[in-house]
Amino acid sequence: MASTTIKPIRSMMFVPGNKPNMIEKAAGAKADALILDLEDSVPADLKVEARGIVKSKIAWLAEQKQRIWVRINRSAHLYDFDDILAVVSPLVEGIVISKPCGPEDIHTVSSMLAEAEYRAGVPVGHTLVIPLLETARSLQLAYEIAQHERVPAIVGATAKNADVARALKTVWSLEGRETQYLKSRIVMAARAAGKLPIGGVWQQVHDLEGLKVSSANDRQLGMSGELVLHPSNIEIVNRTYSPTEEEVALYQGMIDALEKAQAEGRASCIYDGEHIDIAHAKTAREVIELARAFNH
Template structure:
């Protein structure tokens, strides 16, 4: 993925004014949603809204497009719209197999050629919402055009229906699917994205859920409501306390190393080169957020 993705905020494409105001939100990226938030008979109007807004607004954020899936594959009209200037990639819902993603890859190749775009200009971000997709998470993540994979758990959602799990606020039932997604993404060198908190006005619950997802290794989350963005952004950003800890760790280790020591105690913890590497990564990430 091109940038930092602590939050990817959904915007219903049928709400033109909402799309126009997307730049005002602090989300790291915006997803213009053509799928579940748009009534079936208003899909064409939603696509027209996206075209109009992309042409009239100077975008400062990355824009993604969640496309519709039919029985025969993903909507051609939606994929064609994804080649419009300003779109970074497509979010594929209800991915059922590796073949689903490869089919979209081939369709995008033809569309990119027709539009005079370089091959693989349009990225793919698959949502692993079926048991089969979750099982083949690594194979999906290894597809070159795939820039990250999404492993979510939402109340009464597609994943719950596919796996037969029962949603709980604690998320115990989703630990395996989330960890599987994270491991597959990391092994493939791609970005793991989580979510999806539906009780959007329960910010305490959102914070706890985001903290659990962060602990499991996700880089960021899908977000349904603008009020949720700052909460999730804060969870995925190093705190001032963490920054001070990492800076102190590197300083302590550097002093020890000059004395010929490569393992030292720091604030009660044993540290060595591995811990320094981690500290440097977290500080570099914090610098990117500024």
């Protein structure tokens, strides 16, 4: 199993690569990471221009302490090598790729990245890959995709009427019953490979109450974060995937209670009306560690 890990991500916001003003504004939106998009949000006749704009903004965004990802295009038979050559940099955390058919696409783009890294003097293996699993075959092979050493996270996004819905012929609902299985499959595959599962994406960006429901559903299924389309959505998403002060206090109390019990020669105790043992303390420490990661 590969061991690629990254700092947790609650929110990854797409920003059209052909809009320099939007890129600059996005740096202050408080998303955990930005995805500068060269793909679907850029008109075909502006893709070359967008590539240049994105390349020109990388250093500035890095100065703002912004985590940077770039979604690249597919070419006829590969991923767009010109996109890759333009954006590979020590300042870019990785690329996002759409609609891989399976693990072979991850291997292909990894080889392309290695060549680009070599040419740019970037350590080979630096640039990570987050695949958007939008085809039926990639969803079926989620675990195999997640195992690749360049992949730190896989995305199971279920936007209304988008690629996944078309691939699986699902009918969208706010409750998300039609996508619970595939999202759980993403979570299980990612966790089994030691990677992060990412959900989303909420297209009805001005319906903040709907976003709260959708995000809470994804979090309940085990997602670690989600894709975001609009700055107004970030605060809700970040809050959904962050342990609250009350949760941190509860879990710290759990750890303290168990340590006290262990000091008295017991392996378990009753805390807040529940039986707890070492397994619960492990969970508590993970939650506290996650909270600390987002507070620094």
